Each structure stands twice: as C-alpha cells, then as structure tokens.
Amino acid sequence: MTRLITAALLGALSLTACAQAPQAPAADEAAAKPAPAAAPAKGGTPEERARNAIAQLNPQAKVDYVGAAPLPGFREVIVGGQLLYVSDDGRYLMQGAVLDLQEQQDLMQGSTALARYRRDLLASVPASERIVFAPPNAKYTISVFTDIECGYCRKLHSEIADLNRLGIAVEYLAFPRMGLGSQDHKDMISVWCAPDRRRALTDAKAGKPVPSRDCKNPVTMEYDLGQRIGVSGTPAIYSAEGVQLGGYLPPQALRERLDELAVKAKPAAAGMK
Structure with missing residues (x-):
C-alpha cells in the first residue's frame, strides 16, 4: 500500500x-482562462x-x-x-x-475507458509506419513513442535483444520531443525515410550522425497522435490494450508488468462471454 x-x-x-x-x-x-468564481x-x-x-x-x-x-x-x-x-x-x-x-x-x-481510447488511437497506425523489432512468435507487443536523443530511449533500445528474448515485440512510433520543426524532428524524418529504418534508428540512438533524407513519412502524424494520447515524455510505453506501462522499465520488470496485465485481463474477458 x-x-x-x-x-x-x-x-x-x-x-x-x-x-x-x-x-x-x-x-x-x-x-481561455477560467473566470473567477465560476458557477x-x-x-x-x-x-x-x-x-x-x-x-x-x-x-x-x-x-x-x-x-x-x-x-x-x-x-x-x-x-x-x-x-x-x-x-x-x-x-x-x-x-x-x-x-x-x-x-x-x-x-x-486503471480506467478501462482511457485504455480503450488509447488502444483505438494506436490501432490507427499501421505496422508499415512503425519501426518494429519483433521476435518469432512474440507473446506481447508494446507500442513505444520514442525520440532519438532521449537517454532513457537509448537505454531501452540498448536492451532490445533482451526484450525480444523475453517474448516482447517492440513497435516504435516517432515522438520528436523537441517539437515540430526542430532538428530532432528533421533527424527522425531522416530515420523513417532510410532504406533500412531499423539500422538507421539503432545508429541514431547510438549517437551516430543521421544522413539527411526526406520522403513521405508518418513522423508528424505520429507526434500529433502522441499528443492526443497524452504523451508528455519519452519513452512512453503502451500495451496492446492501451494501458500505459510507464517510461523506461528494465526488460524483466516490463515482462512482469505485462504478465500482471494478462492475468487481470482473464477475469474481465470471461465476464464478457
């Protein structure tokens, strides 16, 4: 308690x-400030x-x-x-x-309405517009709003192999936390426009220079969607059900959190039948 x-x-x-x-x-x-002593x-x-x-x-x-x-x-x-x-x-x-x-x-x-709202918004982003690191037969999938400069984002990404070994697929969405029009925003567009997005993202998170590229990309859309969901920092991690799992979590702690949610979801699913 x-x-x-x-x-x-x-x-x-x-x-x-x-x-x-x-x-x-x-x-x-x-x-748009509230009037004093509003009725x-x-x-x-x-x-x-x-x-x-x-x-x-x-x-x-x-x-x-x-x-x-x-x-x-x-x-x-x-x-x-x-x-x-x-x-x-x-x-x-x-x-x-x-x-x-x-x-x-x-x-x-624990609001189911908020989780459902987030889940539906996340589902609007197709896999082709995410950068996905997934193991075969993943048990869980998480959506992660990420930034290439954030230290916690880099730490999470450095453990991507551990997450995959634990059966967790990581699907990244872009959230340039310095805002639209920033160099951060431009660099994330370059990552999403790279021929090999996974390599480009890994290199960028390792601090390597980001070759400038431009193309039709989902970065601004994903940033706007993150704002609608309520993202205020990165990484922002969500389960497939729309539950926010937190910011950075060590791989084992993240797996345990997902297991807890799965156990809680079983009685709810049984009650809907």
Whole structure:
C-alpha cells in the first residue's frame, strides 16, 4: 500500500522518461482562462454538465469521451489524452491519482475507458509506419513513442535483444520531443525515410550522425497522435490494450508488468462471454 501511494503522489513516470520540450501555448488557449468564481456548469444531464464544465475552463478544449466514473457522483472525462473526473453537478474537477484504499488501486490509472481510447488511437497506425523489432512468435507487443536523443530511449533500445528474448515485440512510433520543426524532428524524418529504418534508428540512438533524407513519412502524424494520447515524455510505453506501462522499465520488470496485465485481463474477458 505504501508503495502504491508513493508512486501515485511522486509521479514515478517522470523519473524514467525524458520530458517533452515546453510548447508555446496558442493565443486562443492562453486567453481561455477560467473566470473567477465560476458557477456550476449548467446542463440537463451529468454528461452535459461535465462537457460544459470543461468548456468553461477552456472553450477550445476537445472532449473525446464522457462516461460514468467508478467514483460515485462523478463522470470520467478524457481531454487531450488526459483523464479527469468531473462531479455530476459540474462543480468539482479532479485530476491525478484517485486511490481506492480498499482495493489498493488507482482508479484513474486503471480506467478501462482511457485504455480503450488509447488502444483505438494506436490501432490507427499501421505496422508499415512503425519501426518494429519483433521476435518469432512474440507473446506481447508494446507500442513505444520514442525520440532519438532521449537517454532513457537509448537505454531501452540498448536492451532490445533482451526484450525480444523475453517474448516482447517492440513497435516504435516517432515522438520528436523537441517539437515540430526542430532538428530532432528533421533527424527522425531522416530515420523513417532510410532504406533500412531499423539500422538507421539503432545508429541514431547510438549517437551516430543521421544522413539527411526526406520522403513521405508518418513522423508528424505520429507526434500529433502522441499528443492526443497524452504523451508528455519519452519513452512512453503502451500495451496492446492501451494501458500505459510507464517510461523506461528494465526488460524483466516490463515482462512482469505485462504478465500482471494478462492475468487481470482473464477475469474481465470471461465476464464478457
């Protein structure tokens, strides 16, 4: 229990990933500040009140999902890949960890709606637009938003053979954390345009010069998709079910985490039959 609370309060993910470079807010977003002493959001249903509450905070925000939360009296809301709880009257908003002390779990991290949202977005990227390192008959497949300069990304990639030996296929998506138009972005385009993407990515992560190339490529699209999912640093690792596994994890720890998810998924699958 102490371990769970510590992870939730300290945000362990930030310690095992390279942070995305700060992005300048758009003018309309900067202007969209909540009015002081705002009244509870109006609306005929809890879902409408949740949407109205988000609109009060930022009229430009796009709400991707609203549904019942496991916490009574609240709605789950997904905005920009982030999960929020909004009270049914539209007055209160929570973001971060919501701990169920009886079940010893973080309700927000365990949200099936958020995992399903991420899974569907990830599924929109075909294998041909990823850089794949897979063993024969892989037991698990992970999607990893990666950057070629991030130290944790390089460490993860240096252990790719160990991950493959453990039955884990790694499918990379591009996330140039320094932002679009940066040299990082241009270098990742060069990697994705290389005749041998796997070799080019491995060389780039080893610090070797990246020969400049250009072609029709998915780098910007994958970066934008990562933003929608809520990626804020690299590596960002997701299971096939859309569960975020964290930033960097050692190979054995990653395999154990995937095994845990597989065990939890069995009762859920049996209940759907």
